[in-house]
Amino acid sequence: MLFSSYQFTFIFLPIVIMVYGLAHLHSARAGIVALMIASLSFYAAWKRVFLPLLIASIIVNYGLGLLIERSGRSRALTALGVALNLLVLGYFKYAAFVVGNVDHLVGTHLSFGQVVLPIGISFFTFQQIAYLVDVQRGEAAERDIISFTLFVSFFPHLIAGPLVHHAEMIPQFKNAKTQRHAVLVARGSAIAIAGLFKKVVLADSLAQFATPAFQHVDAGGSISASWAWMATLAYALQIYFDFSGYSDMAIGLALMFGIRLPVNFRSPYKARSIIEFWHCWHITLSRFLRDYLYIPLGGNRRGTPRRYLNVMATMLLGGLWHGAGWTFVIWGAIHGTCLLVNHGWRALRTQRPEPFQPCEMIPASVRRGVGWVATLAAVVVAWVFFRASTLHGARTMLSALFGSTPPGPGFAPPAIIRFGDLPWVLSAQTFWLVGVFVVGLGLGIAILLPNTAQLYRYREYRRGPDPNSLRLRWRPTLAWSAAVAGAFTFAVVGMWQRLEFLYFQF
Secondary structure, three states, X not given: OOOOOHHHHHHHXXXXXXXXXXXXXXXXXXXXXXXXXXXXXXXXXXXXXXHHHHHHHHHHHHHHHHHHHHOOOOHHHHHHHHHHHHHHHHHHHOHHHXXXXXXXXXXXXXXXXXXXXXXXXXXHHXXXXXXXXXXXXXXXXXXXXXXXXXXXXXXXXHOOOOOOOHHHHHHHHHOOOOOOHHHHHHHHHHHHHHHHHHHHHHHHHHHHHHHHHHHHHHOOOOOOHHHHXXXXXXXXXXHHHHHHHHHHHHHHHHHOOOOOOOOOOOOHHHOOOHHHHXXXXXXXXXHHHHHHHHOOOOOOOOOHHHHHHHHHHHHHHHHHHHOOOHHHHHHHHHHHHHHHHHHHHHHHHHHOOOOOOHHHHOOHHHHHHHHHHHHHHHHHHXXXXXXXXXXXXXXXXXXXXXXXXXXXXXXXXXXXXXXXXEEEEOOHHHHHHHHHHHHHHHHHHHHHOOOHHHHOOOHHHOOOOOOOOOOOOOOOOHHHHHHHHHHHHHHHHHHHHOOOOHHHHO
């Protein structure tokens, strides 16, 4: 069941809100039980055959948490729990990739068969690994199986995050508040609709300019530089609006039940360095990789060479987490290399002799502009490997980006594109011009407008000075209600496409 589907929007969600409200009037505990049943039902609506896998994972990790605490926080039990989780994840997500590479290297013809990836398995597996490690580090194990089940399966974040810690979620379930509930529902609804608009109106429209081009080069075709740049920029914006849209919907839906999820995006395409980019893009994954991979590897405590090795290892594994393919590994390597260069440059600037400061002679605004352009260019080029299904397709697209058109049939855009449910018949030239306009509009929205946390004063932006230079700020007023209703109308019209969120495949 997709957040951006009529079934979810007009059937599932209203029923869950009504049932939760009635149950919560009885007690907070009844509300938790209602949300747990709704979350498990939400997962079963995708493929019921995988619901037992989710439930088994929850029961095993719940029991392991208790055993780790009672055994004096045993490292062996923790290692066993982490290994079991990774084994399940590895079977479904990486076994076919490993077997395929063994076949290629050794020349064997092993057959692994077709394995369907359970939706959301990367997210709920990593959350439970973090839980076991936290218990081993000294946090109390959760003794309420209902609360633990809801922590893992809570439907707003179950499929594609944000990745959450049990310590920031379970207390909210147990201490659910009812005051100002109408305002919470209004704010949550507005945030969820903003996310739905990002996904259906922006991301799905951009997909029409990115998908055909990448499919063409993956199939062995060639592409010109102008088409390559348009398609690559379209995908860079598609994945931004698609995933940030999902995260916004998750935040908004959770807020409607009085639960606050962590912010996952803070305008990453405004970043002026690759370090800043990773502080703003998929923030909860960055936090997980830092706390449960980078720091255990030694972090920055064992000298500069080891620190750089840890950064690269973290990014390589972060790339592999996104998908079982060499294109994802290369994507992680590109970001790892950029991070090393960024850290090295910062170290050089702080360690050079004081009189020798040529960079300081350049105006700060120019330095910031150059940093932004360089960062955005690196991120956009790296997305080629993330999007391409084959190494050949990635190489073809990169060659075209930098002015070389390899041999092969040229790219011919589709004659028909759709905005909402209306088909438009376009010539190739008009298709390209429309694509440039849509890409420019998306880039302007991503760079010039405030992000969701700023616009809706969510979490860290609820107090203090307003960081939003445009002074746009959501309020429960008639004007904002009309704007939100308009965005919702546009989104509902575009729901017919039923395109999955991109991160569902990870």
